[in-house]
Every structure is written in structure tokens, then in C-alpha cells.
Amino acid sequence: MSEVRDTRGRMLFAGSFDPELVSGIEQPTHVVQTLFDVIGELSTCCAKENIDAIVLDERLLASDSDSSFDAIRRIDPFPIIVVSGENRIHKLADIYVPQDTTSERLLLAVTNARSQPTQKPEPEEFDLDEALGFTDQTKTTPDGKSLGDVDLVRMLLHDPSNFRTTLLTLLKEQTEWKYCEFVDDETRVPHNAEFAQLRYGHQEHGILVAIGPTKEQVLRWGRWTSCWLELHLRHRQMKLLAYRDELSGAWNRRFLSACLRREINQALHARRPLTVMIFDIDNFKQYNDRFGHDAGDEIIREVVRLLQATIRKGDHVCRVGGDEFAVLFCDPEPPREAGSNHPTTVEFLAKRFREQVARAHFSKLGKDAQGTVSISGGLATFPWDGSEVDSLLQKADERLFESKRHGKNTITIGKEK
Numbered sequence: 001m002s003e004v005r006d007t008r009g010r011m012l013f014a015g016s017f018d019p020e021l022v023s024g025i026e027q028p029t030h031v032v033q034t035l036f037d038v039i040g041e042l043s044t045c046c047a048k049e050n051i052d053a054i055v056l057d058e059r060l061l062a063s064d065s066d067s068s069f070d071a072i073r074r075i076d077p078f079p080i081i082v083v084s085g086e087n088r089i090h091k092l093a094d095i096y097v098p099q100d101t102t103s104e105r106l107l108l109a110v111t112n113a114r115s116q117p118t119q120k121p122e123p124e125e126f127d128l129d130e131a132l133g134f135t136d137q138t139k140t141t142p143d144g145k146s147l148g149d150v151d152l153v154r155m156l157l158h159d160p161s162n163f164r165t166t167l168l169t170l171l172k173e174q175t176e177w178k179y180c181e182f183v184d185d186e187t188r189v190p191h192n193a194e195f196a197q198l199r200y201g202h203q204e205h206g207i208l209v210a211i212g213p214t215k216e217q218v219l220r221w222g223r224w225t226s227c228w229l230e231l232h233l234r235h236r237q238m239k240l241l242a243y244r245d246e247l248s249g250a251w252n253r254r255f256l257s258a259c260l261r262r263e264i265n266q267a268l269h270a271r272r273p274l275t276v277m278i279f280d281i282d283n284f285k286q287y288n289d290r291f292g293h294d295a296g297d298e299i300i301r302e303v304v305r306l307l308q309a310t311i312r313k314g315d316h317v318c319r320v321g322g323d324e325f326a327v328l329f330c331d332p333e334p335p336r337e338a339g340s341n342h343p344t345t346v347e348f349l350a351k352r353f354r355e356q357v358a359r360a361h362f363s364k365l366g367k368d369a370q371g372t373v374s375i376s377g378g379l380a381t382f383p384w385d386g387s388e389v390d391s392l393l394q395k396a397d398e399r400l401f402e403s404k405r406h407g408k409n410t411i412t413i414g415k416e417k
Contacts, residue, residue, distance in 0.1 A: 015057020
């Protein structure tokens with residue numbers, strides 16, 4: 001069964017709107033003037049006053065609006081974001097409505113958007129081997145002047161992120177075509193070029209485009225290229241199966257151990273802190289016993305989705321087992337807030353995540369179940385709380401149990417003063 005976005009509460013309008021439009025909305029409404037006001041409303045609203053949808057006057061948005069949407073999503077990933085205007089240039093918006101829309105049409109658009117299933121969260125696309133520290137001194141550059149199949153195998157084993165580039169270079173060397181590229185769709189094929197779909201079975205790998213050869217030659221080399229691209233894809237998929245949790249889409253315990261070891265080494269050399277959070281879902285067994293394992297699975301998936309929407313790009317979510325999770329706060333980018341530092345930034349993210357879980361609605365728990373799920377966790381920071389994988393995880397785990405002793409629904413940062 002598909003997961004459905006289901007939040008209920010106020011509708012927030014930002015900008016200048018027809019008073020008749022606002023007054024025609026059945027649910028509670030609130031009008032603010034700027035995007036900063038939107039951030040303030042999201043940050044201060046309580047669980048009983050959820051913001052269901054945010055309607056933004058397009059005139060408040062710059063042409064590059066991704067940062068504005070990102071700021072909103074990081075504070076609260078639930079609201080439907082509606083842009084009122086004529087230009088559909090804001091790709092991260094959920095809905096577009098014209099400026100002269102009616103309250104009935106606006107409500108219908110929000111309802112339709114909410115009924116769309118949310119996609120299962122996918123881990124960030126990044127070099128998995130690099131994150132796991134699987135690097136060595138194996139030579140990946142060619143021994144001679146020309147590349148060969150052996151070089152492709154070396155790239156698969158030791159430098160998979162550069163495999164496609166090496167494959168294309170080898171193809172150019174072997175064919176001596178005037179022009180040769182991989183493109184995503186036929187609109188990017190030059191008018192004087194031949195092309196071949198790169199397909200292996202039902203799997204699409206793009207299009208091979210070349211100027212100079214015949215159609216038959218491009219098709220023949222296209223089949224050869226497709227085999228290598230399929231091998232590259234399956235090689236990556238097998239690695240992901242080994243390090244990803246199937247139910248939640250988070251990374252698993254194996255990834256946690258390998259990645260944390262690498263991150264500690266990098267933090268040591270860069271002289272920067274690194275924080276780990278261990279948390280679990282309070283009284284998780286009761287949800288399985290009362291509502292069934294499908295409900296428990298829904299909670300796990302939604303908790304991971306909320307967390308992935310809260311943390312930064314370079315951080316990692318891991319499911320250690322059952323309802324226990326670990327988060328590696330290892331994004332090397334500086335804090336977004338001027339003057340902030342690593343511990344306070346991580347503390348803010350952890351507490352924000354706890355609040356998001358407390359406000360979440362889980363459909364399999366029934367219509368009145370909002371606010372019943374909570375988490376408890378503990379934070380440990382390198383180098384002050386530990387300098388090795390085991391010691392750091394143990395300290396975070398101890399603080400998790402301290403949160404349990406203090407009544408649950410708590411994140412313990414360190415020892416009480």
C-alpha cells in the first residue's frame with residue numbers, strides 16, 4: 001500500500017492575497033508578509049497547530065528559489081508548498097496556482113497533492129567506496145598509451161565513480177570518431193550525428209552519440225558499451241544491498257562501522273569535531289503488538305524519512321537493528337548560521353528531529369494517533385567523548401539509556417552539570 005502524505009492544520013499565506021480567497025478557506029488561516037515570517041511560524045507552531053500548507057506569493061521568490069524551499073523543508077518537511085503566480089520556474093514547489101485562483105480550486109489542489117504517495121527515501125548519490133574508506137594504492141591509470149578492458153576492470157574495483165569517464169575515453173581511443181558522447185535524451189543529439197540507445201534488457205543507460213561512423217558501427221559499439229554500463233550498475237547495486245537497510249532505505253550497521261572509522265580518521269587529521277547520535281523509538285513494541293507489524297514498519301520508514309529531511313547533505317542515517325538508529329553528523333560544510341559551531345548546530349538538528357517525530361501522523365495508528373510516537377537518544381562527540389568507533393558509540397548509547405531513565409522523549413547531550 002502506498003504511503004500518503006497526511007497532515008492537518010492551518011494554511012499559511014505569505015505575501016499579498018485577495019482577502020476573499022483567504023476568508024473562503026474552511027480550515028484556519030494565517031497571513032504573513034515575508035519568507036522570514038514563514039520560517040518563524042514553522043519554528044514556533046506547536047503540535048496541535050500544524051501548518052498543513054504554505055501558499056507563497058511568487059513575487060517573494062527569486063529566480064533561484066531552491067534555498068528558500070530548502071530552508072522551509074528543513075524546519076518542517078510536511079506542509080504542501082504552493083506557489084501562486086504565472087511562472088513555473090520553481091521546481092521544488094508541490095503545486096502552482098494562478099493568482100486569480102478561487103478558494104475552492106486552491107483547496108482541491110492541496111488535497112490532490114496530499115493524496116500523492118511519497119517516494120521511499122533514497123540515500124544521497126555519492127562515492128560509496130570513498131565513504132566506506134575502501135581505497136588503496138592500486139594503480140588505475142593505464143600501463144601504456146591506450147586504455148583496454150583491464151583498465152575498465154580496475155576502475156570497477158578501485159575507482160567506480162570515474163568508470164563512465166574512463167569507458168568513454170576508451171571508446172574514443174578505439175574508434176577514433178570525430179565526436180563521441182553519452183547523452184540522456186534524443187533532444188541532445190546533434191543533427192549530423194548517428195546514435196544508439198544504450199539498453200541492456202529492460203535497463204536504459206542513456207544514448208551513445210557519434211559523428212563520423214555509420215549507423216551499424218554505432219549500434220555495434222553501443223551493444224559493447226551497454227554491457228559494461230550494466231556491469232557497472234550491478235556492481236554498485238550489490239554494494240548497496242550489502243550496506244543498505246531494505247525496509248527503511250537507511251544505511252545498515254556494516255556501513256556505520258566502516259564509515260565512522262573513516263570519518264574519525266578524517267576528523268583527526270582535519271582537527272574538527274564529529275558527532276554520533278544513537279536513538280530508538282520509545283515503547284516501539286507496543287505499536288507492533290497493538291496495531292500489527294505493518295504499523296511498526298510504517299513508523300520506521302517515516303522516522304527515517306523525517307530524519308533524512310532534517311539532517312545535512314553530508315550526514316548519514318543508519319538503522320542499527322530493530323527500532324535503533326545511528327546518525328553520523330559529519331557534514332564538513334560550515335554551519336548555516338553565522339557564529340554557530342558544530343555542537344550547537346548538531347544539538348539543534350537533533351532536537352528539531354525529535355519535535356518532527358512528535359508532530360508526525362502515522363496512518364496505520366488511526367486518525368487520532370498524531371503525537372503518540374516519540375524518540376529518545378544520546379549524542380557523543382569526537383574527540384571529547386571518545387577517539388575510536390567503539391568508545392564513541394558506547395558513550396552515545398549510555399546517553400540514550402540516560403534519556404530513558406529521565407522519562408523518554410529526550411535527547412541527552414552530555415552529563416548534567
